[in-house]
Amino acid sequence: MKNKNLKKEIKALYSRNEVLANSKLIDNFSFQTPFMDKYDRYDIAKPYKFIDKHPLLKDVPTLCHVNYFLYHGIRYQDYLEVLENIFKSKAILAGKYVDNCYSYEDNCNEGEYISLLEINEYEYNDMYEVFIKPNITLVISPFCEAYNTIYVPYNEWEEIKQSDRKFKNRFSYAKNEYQVKDKISLEEVVSVGVPYNYLISQNKISFANQLLEDTIKLMNEYNLDLPIVDTSNKNRILYVPELVESRKLVP
Numbered sequence: 001m002k003n004k005n006l007k008k009e010i011k012a013l014y015s016r017n018e019v020l021a022n023s024k025l026i027d028n029f030s031f032q033t034p035f036m037d038k039y040d041r042y043d044i045a046k047p048y049k050f051i052d053k054h055p056l057l058k059d060v061p062t063l064c065h066v067n068y069f070l071y072h073g074i075r076y077q078d079y080l081e082v083l084e085n086i087f088k089s090k091a092i093l094a095g096k097y098v099d100n101c102y103s104y105e106d107n108c109n110e111g112e113y114i115s116l117l118e119i120n121e122y123e124y125n126d127m128y129e130v131f132i133k134p135n136i137t138l139v140i141s142p143f144c145e146a147y148n149t150i151y152v153p154y155n156e157w158e159e160i161k162q163s164d165r166k167f168k169n170r171f172s173y174a175k176n177e178y179q180v181k182d183k184i185s186l187e188e189v190v191s192v193g194v195p196y197n198y199l200i201s202q203n204k205i206s207f208a209n210q211l212l213e214d215t216i217k218l219m220n221e222y223n224l225d226l227p228i229v230d231t232s233n234k235n236r237i238l239y240v241p242e243l244v245e246s247r248k249l250v251p
Contacts, residue, residue, distance in 0.1 A: 051142035061142060063191055063235045070116040070140040070178055073131035080214055083136060087222040092184040108157060108172040113179035116140055121234060127174040137193030137231040144188045146178035193231030196238055212238060
């Protein structure tokens with residue numbers, strides 16, 4: 001059921017104007033050597049530290065600098081179970097290493113990579129609206145090494161996936177996606193994101209409070225001292241474990 005819902009969301013996103021705008025480009029290329037070759041010319045086949053994208057940055061960014069971090073959304077209602085498994089294993093694992101993981105057949109990370117999203121707070125992003133804004137999120141260090149994917153429309157990505165040709169680059173139907181092979185150490189997680197403002201806007205005040213309290217309780221069980229931010233509201237600080245008074249909701 002979850003995978004069916006994911007397919008519907010993906011198709012809904014990519015049946016919009018963007019696919020129509022690219023239809024002529026798609027029609028003009030057969031998925032043979034000339035078409036495939038153009039994607040192998042990109043020099044991004046190796047992972048690099050995300051912070052290297054910002055060479056003018058002099059200091060280590062704080063969490064309020066939304067654009068300088070990568071984000072991994074935890075979807076569906078079993079978020080606490082997923083979050084606890086990450087805390088237990090001390091790592092975010094790619095889908096193929098996770099028991100009972102939903103099918104990743106139509107996921108651009110193909111179960112071998114972990115999907116991360118770059119956020120530009122000044123630009124609208126469909127992927128942020130679906131994968132980050134309404135969900136529990138793990139905020140990833142800008143020093144994490146990740147592959148910068150090449151964006152292609154969904155139907156073009158399907159053709160590339162079905163091709164027998166092996167590519168040195170990573171492709172994604174999600175804009176601003178980065179991918180990490182196999183796992184991300186918990187040491188590279190700098191914060192947990194709770195969609196507090198989003199839930200309040202949906203009149204789910206009790207659930208928002210309970211979600212925050214449950215997340216704090218779970219972190220305490222595993223002796224984690226990560227801050228909690230509102231990833232639906234520019235990383236507003238909700239909880240800082242070093243401060244006793246911050247164990248309550250920040251007004």
